[in-house]
Amino acid sequence: MSLCEHALSLFRSAVGTVRPAPMLKRALKLQGERCPQLLVNSRAFPLKRGLYLVGFGKAVLGMAAAAEEILGDHLVRGIINVPLGIQESLQRAGMQEMLLKPHSRIQVIEGAKNNLPDPEALRGASAIQELAEGLTADDLLLVLISGGGSALLPAPIPPILLEEKEKLTKMLASQGAAIQELNTVRKILSLLKGGGLARLAYPAQVVSLILSDVIGDPLDIIASGPTAASSHSVQDCLQILAKYNLLHSLPSSVEAVLSSNPTKPAAAEDYSHVCNIIIGSNTLALAEAKHQAESLGYATLLLSAAVCGDVGRVAVLYCQLICLLCLHLAGLGEGPRGSEVRGNLLQLAAELDIPGLNMAEFLQALQGLEPQKPVCILAGGETTVQLQGTGKGGRNQELALRVGLGLHRARGVEASGLGMCDVVFLSGGTDGQDGPTEAAGAFCSPELVAEALQEGLDAETFLSNNDSYTFFSRFQRGRHLLVTGLTGTNVMDIQLILIRATDRS
Structure with missing residues (x-):
């Protein structure tokens, strides 16, 4: 084999080992008939009442397909937000294992064309928000998160409009902002990011399985940390905007939210009902x-x-x-x-x-x-x-x-x-x-x-x-x-x- 062939083979091997289905099956198991438990990396979570699933990201469709196969009839309902066209693309590529079976209990919403938030992603985020808000202390919410999840979970704090938040994200990206900086700004302006999804799901048990696409695997940054206590505040957001000279070109709605929401990082104990587990990384x-x-x-x-x-x-x-x-x-x-x-x-x-x-x-x-x-x-x-x-x-x-x-x-x-x-x-x-x-x-x-x-x-x-x-x-x-x-x-x-x-x- 030539060096080029070796390089291609090594790249494919690296990607293959972080394919979602095999990793999920290694991490997630169901045991017990009369008193069923969800085993996640050997940690047990009793299924007292309803088991629900939500997810968002480029790898989540395959993760959800594997999860539903494991969970079977214990799964009550699920909603996942995935990239636009991914089902058709995977079907065309013959990757059937990445697709949900007919009559699946998981609703699939496609959006975020070109990895940017759009109305369809907003519709999916709203559905996920509604599901989380209806959970009880006896429910378990399984959250599947992967790279691209941030764009697929847009829920701007009113009165910010999606178009305004998207325009600000584009301006930051064009100035060379790092993914960590983009996500810090996104979550400060979001209802679901920065731990928002976990707060809405309380008092239900929340278990998040995460494929990391961020350097160092920081839980509060991956997909803008919807189930992790935020380590950033409004002040961090303002510093990033100042760094890229954008403070004086903000929409009035963004200015209103930043001036009226001087939140500080939440204490870790606020998230005692949450378990975040990284199942794959670079x-x-x-x-x-x-x-x-x-x-x-x-x-x-x-x-x-x-x-x-x-x-x-x-x-x-x-x-x-x-x-x-x-x-x-x-x-x-x-x-x-x-x-x-x-x-x-x-x-x-x-x-x-x-x-x-x-x-x-x-x-x-x-x-x-x-x-x-x-x-x-x-x-x-x-x-x-x-x-x-x-x-x-x-x-x-x-x-x-x-x-x-x-x-x-x-x-x-x-x-x-x-x-x-x-x-x-x-x-x-x-x-x-x-x-x-x-x-x-x-x-x-x-x-x-x-x-x-x-x-x-x-x-x-x-x-x-x-x-x-x-x-x-x-x-x-x-x-x-x-x-x-x-x-x-x-x-x-x-x-x-x-x-x-x-x-x-």
């Missing part, structure tokens, strides 16, 4: 990819499951790392060029401040790798793109193209080591959709930019217009696009670097 996906890479004969290192920051700076980090690995495989890692690259990496890591990444320790581990053995570096997380153009793309495709451009430039540097190695870099979204495109991401090599120029495609021009999808679509008829179709899951993005010494025999 870390789990990377662990499976590492296992598979080692079985293919790669010396494998995990960089971080929390890579974040500006896509351009992250691309530079990956380029420098690839150069150092090539120097290592060429036996030049301890020379002057290797020392220079290591210094660059330490400085970049300090600037990016990636949670949990100790670059000095990582470089030490890299030096201990066997010479000549192929290397796999794995990472995950979510970068941010500051939009400057009007092109079409996503953060993974933009990252891959920026890495390709950086490697192209590095090839011209003396003793770069790139000419002595075969290299593939892949970046993909685990949900199968990178931005408003049908691609999950893309992959590149040091030769990509030069080969594209021969086809009349200038990578720099496309990047200046944030038009990475158009570039990859035209280049070699889209052969470098990563197209998986919808995967039914979402645990952020995965990056793979595969490197082996060039066979010169």
Whole structure:
């Protein structure tokens, strides 16, 4: 198999291990006939009266199908909000296991076109709100949450209109706000986010099963934390709006809510009726990819499951790392060029401040790798793109193209080591959709930019217009696009670097 084939296989393995149905079946069990109990990761919850289910997110349809199969007739009723068109897409892809059976007790509402709140998502959120408000102390509410859940649970505090909240979210995103910042603002302006759903369901027992799509898996941030005590206040929201110079362009309704609602983070004891459990994450996906890479004969290192920051700076980090690995495989890692690259990496890591990444320790581990053995570096997380153009793309495709451009430039540097190695870099979204495109991401090599120029495609021009999808679509008829179709899951993005010494025999 080629490096590209290995990269694709590893990406698919990583995504496969965080598919919702297998994980849900591992986490959720039902036991007992006369006195039934719900077992969640071995913790027992007695079913005293009614068992209800709600959910929202890109992976929730598959989770709900698996849950209903387990719960059977014990489930009284359910409502899930899922992305527009997902049922048809999964049907077309032959993914029957992700679909609800005929005569299901779970109502499906599709909305949030292009991952943005819309009237249909609002209708679903209102139905979920109504169900939660009608529960009693003897009821149990099973909540299924995954990435994309925030856009599928819009319930703005009156008098804020959905269009006003959506416009504010778009303005923040266009300014490069991180997902954590977007969700902080969303939940402060919402009835259901920031623990609102759990408060409405009280005094019922609430059990949430969560697929995390946020760095560090913070319960109050994933899908804007509908069942978790909020760690943020109105003051945090105001600081974010000020950071992106939006305080003076707010709708009057938003100003009214922010000025009249000086809430502070709720105490943890207010949520004693809630149990939040993470059943899948980026870390789990990377662990499976590492296992598979080692079985293919790669010396494998995990960089971080929390890579974040500006896509351009992250691309530079990956380029420098690839150069150092090539120097290592060429036996030049301890020379002057290797020392220079290591210094660059330490400085970049300090600037990016990636949670949990100790670059000095990582470089030490890299030096201990066997010479000549192929290397796999794995990472995950979510970068941010500051939009400057009007092109079409996503953060993974933009990252891959920026890495390709950086490697192209590095090839011209003396003793770069790139000419002595075969290299593939892949970046993909685990949900199968990178931005408003049908691609999950893309992959590149040091030769990509030069080969594209021969086809009349200038990578720099496309990047200046944030038009990475158009570039990859035209280049070699889209052969470098990563197209998986919808995967039914979402645990952020995965990056793979595969490197082996060039066979010169």
